[in-house]
Amino acid sequence: MWWFAVLTMAPPAWASCSNIPGDAPRLPAPKAPFEHEARIEGMVARWRVEETTWVVQLEAKTRGWVVLGTNQVNDIVGANLFFGWQTDGVGGAAHHIVNAPGRHGPVARSEVALLGSHQTAEGTTVRLRVPAPTLDKAHGAWLVLAWSQAPELDHHSAVRRHVHVQME
Numbered sequence: 001m002w003w004f005a006v007l008t009m010a011p012p013a014w015a016s017c018s019n020i021p022g023d024a025p026r027l028p029a030p031k032a033p034f035e036h037e038a039r040i041e042g043m044v045a046r047w048r049v050e051e052t053t054w055v056v057q058l059e060a061k062t063r064g065w066v067v068l069g070t071n072q073v074n075d076i077v078g079a080n081l082f083f084g085w086q087t088d089g090v091g092g093a094a095h096h097i098v099n100a101p102g103r104h105g106p107v108a109r110s111e112v113a114l115l116g117s118h119q120t121a122e123g124t125t126v127r128l129r130v131p132a133p134t135l136d137k138a139h140g141a142w143l144v145l146a147w148s149q150a151p152e153l154d155h156h157s158a159v160r161r162h163v164h165v166q167m168e
Contacts (some may be wrong), residue, residue, distance in 0.1 A: 027116045028057065039078075040145045040161040042111060044148050057116065058084055059125045060147035064155065066126055069098075069144025070133035074162050077101060079144050080133075082112050084126030085151040091117025092127055094153060102156075140166035 034046035034057060043060040045068055058066040070081040076098050083094045095110035115127040133141045146160035
């Protein structure tokens with residue numbers, strides 16, 4: 001059983017995935033339902049656990065990047081950041097690690113995979129497969145949820161929040 005330090009509510013109207021000219025087809029329904037959800041201002045993250053990975057869907061009211069990060073402590077330093085974005089109809093994903101406040105760089109042997117992306121004038125949705133964070137019953141883990149107003153990865157987040165995840 002999981003619990004989150006974030007209240008959840010119904011998905012916002014902008015979270016739907018309709019096509020726009022030149023865009024890739026809308027994201028298909030996930031193969032299995034998402035089991036978990038966390039929300040911050042302008043963003044919702046949903047995920048399910050699949051053995052050693054998580055399938056994650058990130059939706060934000062932005063045309064910039066979205067990110068799910070994981071860390072054992074409530075800090076951005078040391079966090080693994082899994083970015084997703086779509087630019088000119090083409091989706092992308094990247095795995096970075098935060099070395100110092102405001103400084104992050106790519107992980108050489110990343111295991112992040114882009115499963116799909118979609119963008120409308122109102123927002124961006126990406127689906128990723130990422131390595132599952134290490135969770136223990138005593139301490140749980142911290143998720144970093146963030147989004148940016150631009151797709152370039154060196155652009156700072158417009159909103160970033162840390163969400164504690166605990167196993168029971």
